[in-house]
Amino acid sequence: MPGSFSFLVAALLAGAVVPFQAGANAMLGRLLGHPLWATFVSLGVSLVLIVPVMIAFRLPVPSAGMALKGPWWIWIGGAAGVVYITAALLLAPKLGAASFIVAVIAGQMIASLAIDHFALMGFAHRPVNIARFAGLAFIIAGLVVTQWASAVAPATQSDTNPTQNGDQK
Template identity: 25%
Template sequence: MSRRDEEKDDESSVSTVHDSILDLQQRQRAVDERQQEQQQQQLETDTSTATMNDDDNLSNDEEQLRQRPPATDTAVVPEVAATTNDKDQRIIDEGNYIDKSSSNSISHRIQHFFHDGKAVAVFFMITGGMAVAVQSGTNGSMRVIAGRSFSATANFVIGLMANLLAFAFDVLVLKTPRPRFSRLKESPWYSWIGGILGTYYVIINIFTVINMGAGTVLSVNVCSQIIMACIMDHFGLTGIAKRRITIWRILACLGLIGCVAVITIF
C-alpha cells in the first residue's frame, strides 16, 4: 500500500472519531433538555396543586364564616363599655398617682409604725428620757444634803437593787434563759465597761446640775449622745449594725447643736 493510501485511511479514521464525538454531544444535550423539561413540568404541577389547596382552604373559611351566627350588639356593647371604663379608670389612677404618692407613703409609714409596736417603744423612750431628767434633779438634791460621793453611791446601790428585781422578774416570770458562764467568757471586753461609763455619766451630772441647771446639762448630754451615736452607726462600733451617715443626719446634728446653744445661753 502506498503512502498516499495510508494518509487517506488516517484521515477517514479521524473523521469517523470526530463524528462520533459530535453525535455523543448531541445526545447528551438532548438528555439534558428532557430533564429540564421534566423539572419544569414538576414545578408547575406543584405550584398548581398548592394554589388549589389555598383556594380550597379559603373557600372552607368563607363557608364557615357564612354559617356562623352574627354577633348581637348586646354581647359587644358591655365588653366595649367595660374596656372603656377600665381605660378611664387607668387614666384617672395615673393622673392622681403623683398627688396621692406622698400621702400614701406617709400614711403607710404611720400604720407600719403603730402595727409594729414602735409606738409603745417610743412611749417608753420618752418616759425614760423624762426619768433621766428627774434623776439629775434628785442626784443634785442628794449632793446638797449628803455630798457628791454619797449621792453617786446611793444612786448605784438603789439601782443595783432595782436591777436585781428586774433580772428575777425576767428570768422567773418571763422565762428568759439565764446567762451561762461559758457564754460570758466569749463576750468582748467593751461589753463590760457599760457600768463604768454609767457611773461616769451620773457623777458628771451630780457635779454640774446644781450650778448649770437640769435643762442645760441634759441638753448638752443629749446632743453629745446623738452625735456620738451617729458616729458609732457610721463605723459600726461595739458590734452594732453600720448605718452610713448622710447629709440629713449631719444637718440634724447641726440643728441640734443650735438648739442646745439657745437653751444654754437663754
C-alpha cells in the same frame, strides 16, 4: 411603723426621767456631803430595785464564761453609768436641768452617729447622711440657744436654794 412609734414613745418616757434623776442625785450628793456618795447610793438603789424584778421574771443565772468570751467593750456600760451619774451630780446644778440635758443629748447624738456610721458595738451600719447631720445640727443649735437663754436670765439665789419647796436639811 406602729411598733416603732411605741418604741419611740417608750424612749421618750425613759428620757423624761433623766432630768429628775439628775436633780434627785444632785440633792442627794449635797445632803450626803459628796457627789460620789450619791453615785454609790444611786447604783445601790438600782441594784435593790432590779433584783426583785429578775426574781419575778425567774431569770436563770447567766454563765460568766460566755461573757468573758465577749469583746472587751461589753464591760464599759457600768463605767459609763458612773461617769454619767457623777457628771450629772456635778454639772446639772451648775448648768441647770435644761442646759445639762441638752448638752448630754448633743454628746449622745455625736457618739451615736459615730457608732452607727462605723457599725460599732454590734450596731447595724447606718451611714451619716445630710438628714442625720442636720438633726445633730439642730440639737447643737438647741444647746447654743439654751446656753444663751441661761446667760440672759441667770439663776437667782432662790432658784438654787437646796431647801426650797419645803425640803429641809
